Amino acid sequence: MEQIIELLQGPWPWYVSGPIIGxxxxxxxxxxxxxxxxxxxxxxxxxxxQPKFVHVHFFKYDWKASVWSLVFASGVLLGGFLAxxxxxxxxxxxxxxxxxxxxxxxxxxxxxxxxxxxxFGMSPANIVLLLVGxxxxxxxxxxxxxxxxxxxxxxxxTLQPQSLYAVIGIFGGGLIASQFLIPMIMGGLL
Amino acid sequence: MKYFPYLIMGTLFGFTLIKSEAVSWYRIQEMFHFQSFxxxxxxxxxxxxxxxxxxxxxxxxxxxxxxxxxMEIPKKRPGKYSHPVGGFMFGIGWGVIGLCPxxxxxxxxxxxxxxxxxxxxxxxxTWLYGWLQHRLPx
Numbered sequence: 001m002e003q004i005i006e007l008l009q010g011p012w013p014w015y016v017s018g019p020i021i022g023x024x025x026x027x028x029x030x031x032x033x034x035x036x037x038x039x040x041x042x043x044x045x046x047x048x049x050q051p052k053f054v055h056v057h058f059f060k061y062d063w064k065a066s067v068w069s070l071v072f073a074s075g076v077l078l079g080g081f082l083a084x085x086x087x088x089x090x091x092x093x094x095x096x097x098x099x100x101x102x103x104x105x106x107x108x109x110x111x112x113x114x115x116x117x118x119x120f121g122m123s124p125a126n127i128v129l130l131l132v133g134x135x136x137x138x139x140x141x142x143x144x145x146x147x148x149x150x151x152x153x154x155x156x157x158t159l160q161p162q163s164l165y166a167v168i169g170i171f172g173g174g175l176i177a178s179q180f181l182i183p184m185i186m187g188g189l190l
Numbered sequence: 191m192k193y194f195p196y197l198i199m200g201t202l203f204g205f206t207l208i209k210s211e212a213v214s215w216y217r218i219q220e221m222f223h224f225q226s227f228x229x230x231x232x233x234x235x236x237x238x239x240x241x242x243x244x245x246x247x248x249x250x251x252x253x254x255x256x257x258x259x260x261m262e263i264p265k266k267r268p269g270k271y272s273h274p275v276g277g278f279m280f281g282i283g284w285g286v287i288g289l290c291p292x293x294x295x296x297x298x299x300x301x302x303x304x305x306x307x308x309x310x311x312x313x314x315x316t317w318l319y320g321w322l323q324h325r326l327p328x
Contacts, residue, residue: 010209014231017210021232022239024199026247031195032257035264036240038203039291042316049313058320071193075200076292077299082201083208084300093211099220114208115215115288115297120304127307133287134311135318140280141291142319143326144273145266147280148290151273152233155266157240162266166277173281178222181286 008087011094025154034068037150039141041066041073084114106186129185144169192257204296213297215288222285269328 028034044066047059092112095103100111108118119126141147144166146155152170155163210232211217221229244263255261266273284290287308289297294312297305319326 011211012206012209014210014228015235017206017212018232018235019239020206021203021210022236022241023243024203025240026243028196028199029244029261029264030247030250030255031199033255033259033261034196038295041295042291042312043320046313046316046320056317056320058323059317068193068196071196072200072203073295075197075202076204076207076295077200078197079201079204079206080208080213080296080299081301083205084297084302088300089209093214093216095216095220096226099216099223099225102219102223102225103216111216114211114213114300115302115304119215119288120302122303122307126304130287130304130307131311131314133283134308134313135315136279136283137287137289137291137294137308138312138315138317139319140276140278140283140315141312142316143276144280145269145276147292148233148284149292151266151277153236153240154264157237157244158263160266162269162273166273169274169277169279170281170284173278173283174218174222174285175281177282177285178219181282182219185286 005087008083009089010083010087011089011091021149022153022157025157032068035150036154037146038073038076039147039150041069042138043142044070106183108186140173195256203292204299207292207296208300213289213293213300218284218288271327 025036028036043059044063047061047063050056050059093114095111103111103116108116120130144151146163146166148170151163151166156167207213212229212232217226217229220226247261251261251263253261280290289305289308291312294305294309298309
C-alpha cells in the first residue's frame, strides 16, 4: 500500500509520463472519434459565457456538440487536484544544477514548490504579467488552432504539416521569451 | 454517463501533467535553455507513442467508434499564416508564464490561484481572437 502511495506521489520520469499522454490520442479516437487537445475549451467557454447583447459571430455556434471536451477539461481539473493535493509530492522538484544556478542569478529563491512564488504570487506586477501572458496564450492557441497537446502531440503524430509549422512557431516564440524576455523581466519588472 | 470515459481520460491527463512536472515554470525555462532532456523526453515519447497507437488502430479506421461515429485521423484546418504566427504568439506566452493550456487547467485543480489569473487572461485573448478573426490572414 505504501508503495502504491509513493508511486502516486511521483515524480514520474519522462519515459512514463510521455507514453501515458501519447496513448490518449488513439484512445480518444476509439472512444468517440475525438481529437486530443485542450485549448478548444477556451473557445467553448467564451461561446457559453457570451452575453446576449454581444454579437461576436465567431462564438455563435452549437457548443453543446463539444460537451465531451468540456468534460475532458473537468477531468484535467480533477486530475490536477488528485495529483497536486491528495497525492502531492512531498519532495521539492529536481531541476538540473545549471538551471538552478540560472534561477539564482535571476534573483529567485531556491526551488521548492512546483512554481515560483516570485512569478505566481499575487503582487500587482505579477497579476499584470500573468494576465498579459494569458492573453498571448489564448489568442495564439486559437489563431494557431491548437496548443502543445493538439499540435505538438496530435498533429505531429498524425504527420500534419500545419502542426509542424505551428510547433516551429511555438518553439521560436518560447525561445525568444525564455532567453530574452524573462531575463529582462527578472532584472527589472518584478 | 455517455461522457464518463472523457472524464477518466481528462483525469489521467491532468494527473500525469502534474506528476511529470510539465506544469512547472522551472521545467519550461530549463527546456528553453536546453539544460535538461526531461521536457523533450516527454514530448518526443508522447509523439512516438501516439504515432504507434495510430498505426495500431489504422485497420479500424472508417469503422464505428464506441460512441458510434466513424473513426478517422483528426484533421487540422488549412491555412498559411495562422499556424506559425499563432504558434509564435502562444510560444511567447508559454516562455514567459511557463504554462500551456493543459497545465493551466491542472494547476487550477491543484489550487494555484496564479493559474486562475492566467486562465482569465487566456479567455480574454480567445475573445480578442474571435472578435478579430475575420480580419486576420489565414
